[in-house]
Amino acid sequence: MASYRGHLTFAGLLGAGYGSLALLEGNGDWGPALIAAGLTTLGGLLPDLDSDSGVPVRELFGAAAAVVPILLFDRVKDLCQQSTEQTLFVLAVLYLFIRYVLSYIFKSFTVHRGMFHSVPALLIAGLATYLLYPSDDVRRRLFLSGATMLGFLSHLILDEIYSVDFLGARLHPNKYAGSALKFFSKSWLATLTTYLLLGFLAWRAWLDGR
Numbered sequence: 001m002a003s004y005r006g007h008l009t010f011a012g013l014l015g016a017g018y019g020s021l022a023l024l025e026g027n028g029d030w031g032p033a034l035i036a037a038g039l040t041t042l043g044g045l046l047p048d049l050d051s052d053s054g055v056p057v058r059e060l061f062g063a064a065a066a067v068v069p070i071l072l073f074d075r076v077k078d079l080c081q082q083s084t085e086q087t088l089f090v091l092a093v094l095y096l097f098i099r100y101v102l103s104y105i106f107k108s109f110t111v112h113r114g115m116f117h118s119v120p121a122l123l124i125a126g127l128a129t130y131l132l133y134p135s136d137d138v139r140r141r142l143f144l145s146g147a148t149m150l151g152f153l154s155h156l157i158l159d160e161i162y163s164v165d166f167l168g169a170r171l172h173p174n175k176y177a178g179s180a181l182k183f184f185s186k187s188w189l190a191t192l193t194t195y196l197l198l199g200f201l202a203w204r205a206w207l208d209g210r
């Protein structure tokens with residue numbers, strides 16, 4: 001357990017349970033249920049973005065690069081004054097940016113089991129879902145951000161229980177690595193960056209809710 005497959009299975013099962021809560025509303029709309037299940041599963045894989053061990057990380061960045069432009073489609077179109085060509089161009093640049101630039105920055109600056117495996121990172125993932133989700137329905141956005149955080153939490157708890165990493169190999173903790181459910185790491189820079197990002201997203205979410 002607590003390998004890539006372990007996280008995928010556990011978060012997937014949680015997602016099925018959490019997603020089916022959306023069906024209790026009884027309006028026959030299965031969309032939110034499946035999105036919630038997907039977000040829980042994705043949330044369960046997210047913390048290991050800091051692991052440099054290859055394929056799954058590339059897949060996650062590939063998935064994010066594809067999904068984020070879709071989520072931002074309406075907003076970018078507004079920014080581009082409804083011009084389809086400009087919108088497509090901006091979204092393509094965004095795709096390349098996430099796929100290559102962001103993933104590169106990420107790999108260079110993160111340490112496996114560093115601040116990405118922490119409670120503030122969990123909140124960042126939840127806030128990012130809340131902010132990115134293209135809907136005016138606050139309840140639905142909260143529900144989906146809960147899905148991401150549930151998956152993320154399942155990952156942290158599994159990692160905490162099993163000290164085995166991403167691909168099932170024994171973990172050789174880096175000196176910056178600590179408990180998966182931590183609030184601070186030994187690197188003050190990583191800790192500061194994490195809390196600045198958290199503060200910024202919380203501020204944006206607060207502005208959004210007014």
Ligand SMILES: [Zn+2]
Nearest residue numbers: 047048117159
């Ligand atoms: Zn992990």
